[in-house]
Amino acid sequence: MSIHWYDVSIPLRPGMTVWPGDPPFQFLPASRMAEGASCNTSVITCSTHTGTHCDAPWHFEHEGKRLDAVDTAVFFGDALLVEVMDVDVIRAEDLGEKPFPPRVLFKTKNSGYPSDAPFKTDFVGLDPSAAQRLVDDGVRLVGIDYLSIAPYKKSAPTHHILLQNEVFVVEGLQLANFSAGIYSFVVLPMPLAGADGAPCRAFIGRP
DSSP states (O other): OOOEEEEOSOOOOTTOOOOTTSOOOEEEEEEOGGGTOSSOEEEEEOOTTSSSEEEOGGGTOTTSOOGGGSOGGGGEEEEEEEEOOSOSEEOGGGSOSSOOOSEEEEEOGGGGSOTTSOOOTTOOEEOHHHHHHHHHTTOOEEEESSSOSSOTTOHHHHHHHHHHTTOEEEEOOOOTTOOSEEEEEEEEEOOOTTOSEEEEEEEEEEO
């Protein structure tokens, strides 16, 4: 059975939404054939947490693994997409009783926000109880449809619970066109040595 793959990453482009205080994404010319150069080359500038991106444990844990030390096996496999559309914060009681598989993606009302809209401080994230539930169930990867897995200005507790337990975090997924269910999932972080995170290309697959 063939699988159709769908890109669920945010295109990196000037004007895209970034976390408050992070540098804006820039794509600048280094050389241009139109100006007499032999080829076209460019320079990009961005935070490691721009667009669709991942958090390595070192992002919040001083002794945590950096990106190049993360087991790449977690980047490939089936993922459960969970729709939680009617809450402002995802808590453990919103998650039901059935144990979660190793990879979980959360689709929320965040999926309705354009990727170049002004930053939304009221985006939906996971509170510490939900993060602990994922850890207790043995989840190894969690993804969400905004630039943070945790609510705005409440980042530390949720991130610490996940990253201390080496749960790989993927943020900024574009999930608007997908319903709840099991999908093939691939996430490909930029191979940045010693990094706290990196922009990613992410794909969902279905027959």
